[in-house]
Amino acid sequence: MSIIREVIKAVRITLVLWVLVAVLYPGIIFVVGQLALPDQANGSLLKNAQGQVIGSALIGQPFTSDRYFNSRPSTTNYSTADPQNDTAGVLKTGVSGASNLAPSNLALMDRVRGKSNPDPQQAITGEIAKLQAAGIRATADLVYTSGSSLDPHITLDAAKSQINRVAKVRGLQPNQLEILIVQNTDGRFLGILGEPGVNVLKLNLALDKLKE
């Protein structure tokens, strides 16, 4: 009988603690967030002049053209997909992920260095070759994929080495772009902790605004 008594005690304490830590606690934080910190609590979403959501200040987007500052390579292409052809269901839930390639993995070297193959379908253009073709100095952040595949940042070096390319295509002065980079850099916490990063989406939004 003592076993039944033990089980009943365990069930009662499970239910009581469940209400406390899995219902009341999240409920309080949810209400505080929605009332006092609605911007952050809803994902730091960015809106355009018409009030439509166009992204999040914390989540990167893919940029590969010469009209924009390019972002880091991403294993999920920043959780994006063509809505006409989303067989993997990316747009249903959103995704994140990393390459998880070991430093000794040949696939990592193929991705960085490139790999020639008689069959053009099988050939890989290396990250370094892509950057060279674009005239961008190869820095670690632009060669390596991020941990989340959603990294909103590139390093200051990576942004600066893209100034001339973007300035030429857009017909802008390089120093205008330098100012934009500084304005869209998230610094270290208290100037010490973490690394400074240039928020690519915010920088490119500012770039589009400059034109108008």
Add this chain to the structure above:
Amino acid sequence: MLQGWIQIALTLLIVVLITPLLGGYIARIFLGERTPLDRLLSPLEQIIYRLSGIPVETEMMAWQYIQAVLFSNLVMAVFVFTIFMFQGLLPLNPTDLGAPTWDTALHTAISFITNTNQQHYSGETTFSYFSQVMALGFLFFTSAATGIAVAIAFIRGLTGRPLGNFYVDLILSITRILLPISLVGAVVLMAAGIPETLSAPVIVPTLEDPTVQQAIALGPVAHFEIIKELGENGGGFFAVNSAHPFENPNGLTNLIQILAMMAIPTSLIYTYGIFANNRKQAWLIYGMVFGIYLVFIGVATIAEYQGNPAVNALLSSPQPNLEGKEVRFGWAQSVLYAVTTTGTMCGAVNSMHDSFMPLGGAVLLANLFLQIIWGGQGTGTAYLFAYLILAVFITGLMVGRTPEFLGRKIEKREVVLTSLLILLVHPIFILIPGAITLAFPEQLAGITNSGFHGLSQVMYEYASAAANNGSGFEGLADSQPAATALWWNLSTSVSLLAGRYIPMIALVLLADGMSRKPVVPMTTGTLRTDTGLFTGITAGVILIMGALTFFPVLALGAIAEAFQIAGGI
């Protein structure tokens, strides 16, 4: 490189400052002394005691205590497993997720009740908000509180007190430690940018090409995040855990997460010092663990800072290894987080351990093997004292004195419990399943990084399970629908359960036995355990035992891989 080390030093300085404050507070709670929150929380606790029918004053005997741990954990795990299987019918499921496969649900329930949070799934695509908040978030608190309660019972027994009442300690751990810190921490994390919403993912056209759309996964993350770290749980809301910008958006959130991971395991050593009335010994042990921790950080930072020589040869200048790392954390905060999360058995990650350089990965594996470079919530501190008892026994044999710890004789029963059930269970449930898996690389292993690194992938997974850590070399094909997922889910479940409950039972029995022994008066012939010499010997015992058991794994995995890379790929 210097700036990175300054970041690390500053963070660790804060950790050391927190230790006596939190450690002293925890001691006051469990010694039944007055604490500042009494007036607010005592009525709440009275309500909880009444609703759950706990007779507060009852002291538990060893087997009663063990029974309470096992039954409560079993009921909670079954409850959570049921929620997973009925997730499709439950509310708060904006992306219409159905039930996961039975083996994923089983592995997840076991993994979270054991305070491990090994995840063989992606949060975004597998679990609804209901399952995340009301099932996983529930176990975040209770599994952490179970660990603290057992550690306190162990410390009580070691210092000659009765074990106490498991249910009372479980409740106090939540109401006095975990919940108050989480309430404050969650609000700070929200203010720093972490979302807390129930709305569905947001779909936006991308700026560069509006025909391509981006899905931004959201959720009630902030309240989840703080207890994930504070409770040494580590199970991410999203697939990539704290590398996700919504789980860890900047230097401030990263600092809070590291401090939250470190706070309780470091403080419990000080709590012991108060219980034993020997703060000097507590600081000596603290210093020993801190020393090993610093060496590990040093090795891993150098490895990651120097980067991958094969890639550096193609770049104009040597660069740190940023594969699987976020720009906002860089090499320094990524390494500090990784060494801390594997040391404290949290298991959250802000960078991908699979992509670390071989020596960086070796340090993380060493943390999982040793289990005491701070160690898990409560259990880590207890294992530390298990090593201390073993060191007493060994030095006693060497100098020919009767081994005594805190004035109580260490005899056969203590040595058997310590060596066999606490310290040997760990390698048994790593090396044996690891060997079986490696014998069938095609059918069972699902290795994605071939060669030497593949061995590390497999061993890391079992070490992470048996140590109740939860991080992984995540390239491994261990999630459904991979063909190897069923094996991984079931075999790691065995390591998870064995690594959690066998040592816990032994700890309670050991503490109970120690508390009943007569105290031998201290004489000049007594071997003192609060000296630098003895602490140094303990460190030697820990490192020699760890090296003898696990060095072959490191040699065949990480060290061989390091030579392979140095030789050119």
